[in-house]
Amino acid sequence: xxxxxxxxxxxxxxxxxxxxxxxxxICGEDVGQYQGTYRVTEGLLQKFGPMRVVDxxxxxxxxxxxxxxxxxxxxxxxxxxxxxxxxxxxxDQLVNHAAKITYMSGGRIHxxxxxxxxxxxxxxxxxxxxxxMESWYAHTPGFKVVMPYTPADAHGLLKQAIRxxxxxxxxxxxxxxxxxxxxxxxxxxxxxxxxxxVRRKGKDCTLIGYSRGVHMCLRAxxxxxxxxxxxxxxxxxxxxxxxxxxxxxxxxxxxxxxVAQEEWRNVSVGxxxxxxxxxxxxxxxxxxxxRIAGADVPMPYAKNLERAxxxxxxxxxxxxxxxLA
Amino acid sequence: xxxxxxxRSSEDDIQRQQLTELYRLMVLIRRxxxxxxxxxxxxxxxxxxxxxxxxxxxxxxVIPQLQLPGDYIxxxxxxxxxxxxxxxxxxxVMAELMGRATGCAGGKGGSMHLIDPEHGFLGxxxxxxxxxxxxxxxxxxxxxxxxxxxxxxxxxxGAMNQxxxxxxxxxxxxxxxxxxYILENNQFAMGTSVSRSxxxxxxxxxxEAHGIRGEQVDGMDLLIVREAANRAxxxxxxxxxxxxxxxxxxxxxxxxxxxxxTKGWQTYRTEDEVSEWKLRDPIAKLRDTMEARGYLTPEQAxxxxxxxxxxxxASIVFAESSPEPALDSLYDHVYS
Ligand SMILES: Cc1ncc(C[n+]2csc(CCOP(=O)(O)OP(=O)(O)O)c2C)c(N)n1
Ligand SMILES: [Mg+2]
Numbered sequence: 001x002x003x004x005x006x007x008x009x010x011x012x013x014x015x016x017x018x019x020x021x022x023x024x025x026i027c028g029e030d031v032g033q034y035q036g037t038y039r040v041t042e043g044l045l046q047k048f049g050p051m052r053v054v055d056x057x058x059x060x061x062x063x064x065x066x067x068x069x070x071x072x073x074x075x076x077x078x079x080x081x082x083x084x085x086x087x088x089x090x091x092d093q094l095v096n097h098a099a100k101i102t103y104m105s106g107g108r109i110h111x112x113x114x115x116x117x118x119x120x121x122x123x124x125x126x127x128x129x130x131x132x133m134e135s136w137y138a139h140t141p142g143f144k145v146v147m148p149y150t151p152a153d154a155h156g157l158l159k160q161a162i163r164x165x166x167x168x169x170x171x172x173x174x175x176x177x178x179x180x181x182x183x184x185x186x187x188x189x190x191x192x193x194x195x196x197x198v199r200r201k202g203k204d205c206t207l208i209g210y211s212r213g214v215h216m217c218l219r220a221x222x223x224x225x226x227x228x229x230x231x232x233x234x235x236x237x238x239x240x241x242x243x244x245x246x247x248x249x250x251x252x253x254x255x256x257x258x259v260a261q262e263e264w265r266n267v268s269v270g271x272x273x274x275x276x277x278x279x280x281x282x283x284x285x286x287x288x289x290x291r292i293a294g295a296d297v298p299m300p301y302a303k304n305l306e307r308a309x310x311x312x313x314x315x316x317x318x319x320x321x322x323x324l325a
Numbered sequence: 326x327x328x329x330x331x332x333r334s335s336e337d338d339i340q341r342q343q344l345t346e347l348y349r350l351m352v353l354i355r356r357x358x359x360x361x362x363x364x365x366x367x368x369x370x371x372x373x374x375x376x377x378x379x380x381x382x383x384x385x386x387v388i389p390q391l392q393l394p395g396d397y398i399x400x401x402x403x404x405x406x407x408x409x410x411x412x413x414x415x416x417x418v419m420a421e422l423m424g425r426a427t428g429c430a431g432g433k434g435g436s437m438h439l440i441d442p443e444h445g446f447l448g449x450x451x452x453x454x455x456x457x458x459x460x461x462x463x464x465x466x467x468x469x470x471x472x473x474x475x476x477x478x479x480x481x482x483g484a485m486n487q488x489x490x491x492x493x494x495x496x497x498x499x500x501x502x503x504x505x506y507i508l509e510n511n512q513f514a515m516g517t518s519v520s521r522s523x524x525x526x527x528x529x530x531x532x533e534a535h536g537i538r539g540e541q542v543d544g545m546d547l548l549i550v551r552e553a554a555n556r557a558x559x560x561x562x563x564x565x566x567x568x569x570x571x572x573x574x575x576x577x578x579x580x581x582x583x584x585x586x587t588k589g590w591q592t593y594r595t596e597d598e599v600s601e602w603k604l605r606d607p608i609a610k611l612r613d614t615m616e617a618r619g620y621l622t623p624e625q626a627x628x629x630x631x632x633x634x635x636x637x638x639a640s641i642v643f644a645e646s647s648p649e650p651a652l653d654s655l656y657d658h659v660y661s
Contacts (some may be wrong), residue, residue: 034516124371301435302424323545
C-alpha cells in the first residue's frame with residue numbers, strides 16, 4: 001500500500017496502463033506541456049512523449065472525435081475534458097457516436113475509449129462551470145458511468161475503465177483531488193464495475209451515495225451515530241452498471257433509504273435508485289425513499305445562495321430522521 | 326478648404342476630451358483589476374477570475390465608439406473591462422464579483438457572467454467560443470428589425486478552434502449580418518500558444534473564408550484600435566455586412582487566478598517575454614502620445630489616477646456594504 005492523493009492515484013493508473021499497453025494514449029487541453037489544468041497529468045509528456053500525450057486545441061468535438069475514431073481503429077485513448085461542463089460541446093460525438101457504434105455495427109466494432117475529467121459542484125464557479133450531469137450519460141445506453149470516491153477506487157476503477165472494451169465515462173470530483181488514501185501496490189489492481197461497497201455498517205437506515213456524495217453520507221452517519229441511529233453507507237462506485245443487489249440487501253435490513261447526490265434532483269440518479277428500490281423491495285420499505293440532491297437551479301455564484309443550492313450532510317441527517325419519524 | 330484656427334482648436338478640444346475619457350477608462354480598468362486581485366486574496370471574491378491587464382485598448386478603442394443602448398456587446402469570461410466600458414457602474418461590477426444583491430446580476434452570475442442589458446451588454450460567457458453563435462442571433466435580430474445597429478462580439482484566439490465559431494461565421498457571412506468580431510489575440514489559450522494550437526494562424530483568412538471582411542490590427546495602441554473600430558463600424562452600418570478585427574495583444578498576468586497562484590504560466594512563457602510586451606503598454610503609450618500633443622500634463626495624469634483610485638475604492642465600499650442576495654431568491658429567475 002502507498003498513501004497518495006486522489007489525483008495522484010489517477011495519474012498512477014494512467015501511467016501504469018500506458019506502460020502496460022502501447023495502444024493507450026491520452027489527449028486533451030493542456031494535458032502535456034502545461035502539465036494538466038489540475039496537474040493530474042503532470043510529468044506524463046516528459047515520460048511518454050508527444051505521440052502518446054497529445055495536447056489539443058480547445059476543440060471538444062475534436063477531442064471526442066480523436067478518441068472515438070482512434071478507439072474504433074484499435075487504440076485505447078484516455079481523453080480528458082478539462083471539466084465535464086465542456087463535454088457538452090462534444091455531446092454528439094459522445095452520445096451519437098461513441099456510445100452507439102458497437103450496437104449499430106451489430107457488435108462488429110468496439111470503442112474502448114475512456115472520457116475522463118473533473119465534475120462536481122462548488123467553489124463559486126457558478127452556472128456554467130459548477131454542475132454535475134452524470135445522469136445525462138447514465139441515461140444513454142452504451143456508456144458505463146464511473147464515479148469514484150476514494151483514491152484506491154479512482155486507481156482501480158480507472159485501470160478497469162482503460163481495459164474495458166466499451167466507452168467509459170469516468171467522472172472525477174475536483175473537490176476530492178486533494179483527499180488522501182491508501183492505494184494497493186499491485187500494478188494489476190483493478191476494481192470491477194457494478195460492485196458497490198459498504199463503507200459503514202448499520203441497521204436503521206441505508207444511505208446511498210457515490211463520488212463526494214459518499215462523504216456526505218459518512219459524515220451524516222457519524223452525526224446520527226452519536227444520537228444512537230445506525231446508518232449503513234453504500235458507495236455505488238459505478239452508476240452504470242448499477243449494483244442494486246447490494247442496495248436491496250441493505251434496505252431489506254434497514255427498511256429505509258436515503259440517496260445523496262450533488263446533481264440536480266429532477267430525473268436523476270437518485271430518481272432511478274428510488275424507482276428500483278420500489279420495484280425490487282417495495283414491501284420492505286417502512287418509509288418513502290428520500291432523495292438529497294442539488295437544488296434544481298443553475299448554480300448561483302453568491303456564496304450564501306450556492307450554499308443553499310448544494311446538499312450537505314445535515315440535509316442527509318434531516319432526511320434520515322424523516323424516514324424514522 | 327483649409328481649416329480656420331478656431332476650427333482646428335475646437336477639433337483639438339474634442340480630441341483632447343475624447344482621449345482623456347479613453348485614457349481614464351483604461352486606467353480605471355487597470356486599477357479595477359488590480360484591486361479585484363487583492364479582494365480575491367482577501368477571500369471577498371470567489372470562483373474563477375480572469376483579468377484584462379494589458380488588453381485595455383481592445384475595449385477602450387471599441388466600446389466607446391458604439392451607440393449604447395442600441396448596439397449590443399457579447400464577450401468572454403474575461404469581462405470586467407467590457408462591463409466598465411459599457412457604462413455599468415464600478416460599484417455594480419464589484420458587487421457582482423463579491424456576490425452581493427446589488428451586483429449587476431444580483432449576485433447570481435459572478436465574475437464570468439457580468440451583464441447589463443440596459444447598456445447593451447448581453448453578458449460575459451464562461452464557455453470558450455460560446456458567445457459567437459449567440460452573436461449570430463443578435464445580428465439576425467438587428468437585421469430583422471431593420472435598424473442600423475451593430476453587435477460586437479469579443480472572443481479569444483483559443484476560441485477560434487471551436488467548431489461552433491465556424492458554423493456561426495459561415496451563417497453570419499451567408500446572411501450578411503451586422504456583427505463586428507473582435508478577436509482578442511493575447512497569444513495564449515491558457516497554457517497553449519497560438520502556434521501550438523492552430524494549423525493556420527492567419528485568423529483573418531479564416532474570417533474571409535466565411536465571407537467576412539477582416540484585418541489584423543495592433544491591439545496595444547488605442548489610437549490604432551479606435552481607428553480600425555470606426556472603419557469597421559462604418560462598413561457594417563453602411564453595408565449591413567459583418568467585419569472581423571484580429572487585435573494583437575498580451576495578457577500580463579496568468580490566465581486566471583489559479584494560473585497566477587501556481588505560477589503555471591512559467592510552463593508556457595518567460596518573464597522576459599512578459600516584460601518585453603509591457604514595454605508596449607497601451608496606457609503608457611496613450612499617455613506619451615497625449616503628452617506629446619499637449620493634451621495631457623503629468624499633473625493631469627496624476628489627478629486622473631487619483632480620481633480613478635477613489636472611484637475604485639468607492640466601488641469596494643459600496644460592494645462590501647451591500648447585502649448578500651436574499652436566500653429565498655434561490656429559485657427566482659429559473660424561468661421568466
Ligand atoms: C468549451 C470550453 N472548453 C474549455 C474551457 C476552459 N477554458 C477557459 S478559458 C480557456 C482558454 C481560452 O483561451 P482564449 O480563447 O484564447 O481566451 P483568453 O482566455 O486568452 O482570453 C479554456 C481552455 C471552457 N471554458 N470552455
Ligand atoms: Mg487567448
